[in-house]
Amino acid sequence: MPQAENGKDKDDSLRKFINKLEAWPEDDPPTPADLRALRREIRLTESDRDKLELLAENHIRRARTSLDAGAYDQAAAELARAAQLRPLDAKPRVELAEIYLQRSLERGYRRRDRGKAVKLAQKALELSPQDPDAKRFIREYRRMNADFRNIKVRRFVGPVVLTLLFAAAVGWWQRDWVIGLVRPAEFQGTASAAGIPDTAPPRVRDVELDTGGLADSEVSAEILSASVGRRNDGSFLDIRAKFRTETKSVGKMELLVRGRDEKGNQVFTLPWTARNDSDPVLLPGDTDAVALYRWLAESEEEVKSLELLPMNIESMNVQELPETREVEIVWNSVRPDGSALSAAVRNFEIIEAYDAQMLFMDLALENSGNTDISSLSFEVSISQNASTGALIDLNPEIPPMSRGEKRVWPIVMPLPLDANITGQPLVMKVLKAQ
Numbered sequence: 001m002p003q004a005e006n007g008k009d010k011d012d013s014l015r016k017f018i019n020k021l022e023a024w025p026e027d028d029p030p031t032p033a034d035l036r037a038l039r040r041e042i043r044l045t046e047s048d049r050d051k052l053e054l055l056a057e058n059h060i061r062r063a064r065t066s067l068d069a070g071a072y073d074q075a076a077a078e079l080a081r082a083a084q085l086r087p088l089d090a091k092p093r094v095e096l097a098e099i100y101l102q103r104s105l106e107r108g109y110r111r112r113d114r115g116k117a118v119k120l121a122q123k124a125l126e127l128s129p130q131d132p133d134a135k136r137f138i139r140e141y142r143r144m145n146a147d148f149r150n151i152k153v154r155r156f157v158g159p160v161v162l163t164l165l166f167a168a169a170v171g172w173w174q175r176d177w178v179i180g181l182v183r184p185a186e187f188q189g190t191a192s193a194a195g196i197p198d199t200a201p202p203r204v205r206d207v208e209l210d211t212g213g214l215a216d217s218e219v220s221a222e223i224l225s226a227s228v229g230r231r232n233d234g235s236f237l238d239i240r241a242k243f244r245t246e247t248k249s250v251g252k253m254e255l256l257v258r259g260r261d262e263k264g265n266q267v268f269t270l271p272w273t274a275r276n277d278s279d280p281v282l283l284p285g286d287t288d289a290v291a292l293y294r295w296l297a298e299s300e301e302e303v304k305s306l307e308l309l310p311m312n313i314e315s316m317n318v319q320e321l322p323e324t325r326e327v328e329i330v331w332n333s334v335r336p337d338g339s340a341l342s343a344a345v346r347n348f349e350i351i352e353a354y355d356a357q358m359l360f361m362d363l364a365l366e367n368s369g370n371t372d373i374s375s376l377s378f379e380v381s382i383s384q385n386a387s388t389g390a391l392i393d394l395n396p397e398i399p400p401m402s403r404g405e406k407r408v409w410p411i412v413m414p415l416p417l418d419a420n421i422t423g424q425p426l427v428m429k430v431l432k433a434q
Contacts, residue, residue: 014048018055018085026083026096027119029127035087054351056085058358060092063099064278065412072103083120090124094133097121098273101141105270105294117141136312140271204229209239213309218248221308224399228259228300235300239292242399243274245282252277254312257292259303267302270294271311280346280362280408287407289399327363327380327426336434340369343428346408350421359413359421363428366406374400377432380411382424 020038024030030038044052063078079096086092097120104113118141124134209226224240237257243250253275259267274290275282282288296303327343346362363380367373401407415421 013042013044014051017042017044017048018052021084021087022081024084024087026080026093027116027123029083029087029123032088052085056082056092059085060095061278061358061360061412063095064276065410067099067276068278068410072099075099076103088127090128090131090134093120093124093127094131094137097124097137101137140311144269144271203231204238207303207306209306209308211308213307217310217313218246218250218315219243219253219313220246226306228296228303230300235296235298237270237292237294237296237300237303237306239306240289240399241291242287242289242405243282244287245284247284248315249284250282251275251279251314251316252312253314254310256309256311258307258309259296260305260307261302262304264305268296268298278410280410282408283364285406286364287405289407324364325361325426327428329428329430331430331433333430333432335430336371338370339373339433340367341428341430341433342366342368345411345426357415357417357419357421359411359415361411361413363409363411364406365401365409365428367401367403370403372400372402373433375432375434376401376430379429379431380413381427381429382413382415382419382421 017038020042021030024034059078059082063075063082066072066075066078076096076099079092079099083089083092083096097117100113100117100120104111104117118138121134121137121141124131125138128134204227206225206227209223211221211223214221220243222242222244224242225238226240227238229236229238237259239257243253253273255272255274257270257272259269261267272292274292275288279288325345325348327345329341329343343363343365346364347360349360351358351360359382
C-alpha cells in the first residue's frame, strides 16, 4: 500500500508540474527564474522528466502529421502544448509561428494570425538569440510583408484611378445611358448593351513556370500544372509538381515563387516550404509529389508568368543507406494489367508511450510496372492477419506515379503495449489501384 501511494504521488507531481506550465501561454513562457522556482516547488524524478520530454515530442509529431494533412488548427493546438511543455525551447515556437503565418496566407493574410506568428518568432529569438530558424522567419516575414504593403498601395490606388478614367470614358460614350439612369428598367439587357464586352476572362488560366533557378540545386522539377484564377472574388495560385533528387539526399526544401507581369516586373513573391523537417529524407532517385494552393493579395490578371527559385535546400552526401526492411505486398483488389509495385521500409523506429507503442517508419514505394498509377489506396500493417494499420490514399488530387517512379511516405502506426512485433513481417495490402 505505501508503494502504491508513493507511485500515485509521483504521478500527481508530474501532473501538477504540467498544469503549472500550461498556465503560461505559448507566446509568454516563464522566465528561467520562474522555471527554477517551479522546479524547487515541484521536484520531478528523472523518470518524470523523461515522460515530460516524450509527451512534448509526441505533440510535435502529431502536429507535423496534422500539418501534412492540411489541418492547421489541430497542428497549431498540438504545437502550442509542446511549446508550453518546453518553455525554454525556441524550435516549437518557430514551427508554431510558421503555421500561424501559413493559416494567415490561406485566409486572406489575416492580421490576427500574422500578429501571433511574429510574437512567437520574437519570443523564440529572446529564448535563443542565435537560433537560425527564428532569424530566417523574421527576415522572410519582413520581406513578404513589405511586398504585401506595396501590393496594397498598387491594389487600391491603381484601380481607383482606372475606374474614374473608365467611368468618364463610358459616361461620354454612353451619354444617353447616363441620362437614362433614372429609368433602369429600359436598360436591362446584356453586358454589351452597356458598352462592356460580354466575354469575361476565364476563371482559371495556365501560366508558364520557369524552373531554371533550380539548375544548380540537387533537385529537378517536373511541373505538371501551373495556373492562376479567381474564386469568390479572390485570386489564387495553384501549382502541381514533382521533385526528383539527383546525386545527394535532400531533406528540407524551401522555395520562392515569384509572379511577373507582361513586362517582366515583379507582381508578388511567396515563400513555399515544399518539404519540412518532418518529411522523410529523399535518397538519390526518389521523387516527391507536391501541391501549392495559395490565395493572392493582388489580382491574378496581372500575372503573366511564374518563376521558381531555391531559398534553402538541405542536401547531404550519402555515406550509407538507412536500414531497410523488405515489405510483402498483398493485392486485396483487382490488379490492373501491367501494374506492379515494390516496397521497402527505411528508418524503422519503435517508441513506447504511456499506453501504446508508436511505430515510425518511411515507406519507399516504387512503381515497377509498365503503366502509370493515378489512384492508389493501401494499408501497411504488422503481419497479414493484423486488424489495423496505417492507411494511405493516392487520389486524383495528387499527381500520378509514373513508371519507374519511387516515392516515400512517412508511416505512423500505434500498437498495443503488449504487441510483440519482433520478427513480424511488414505487409502492404493494396486496396485499390488503377
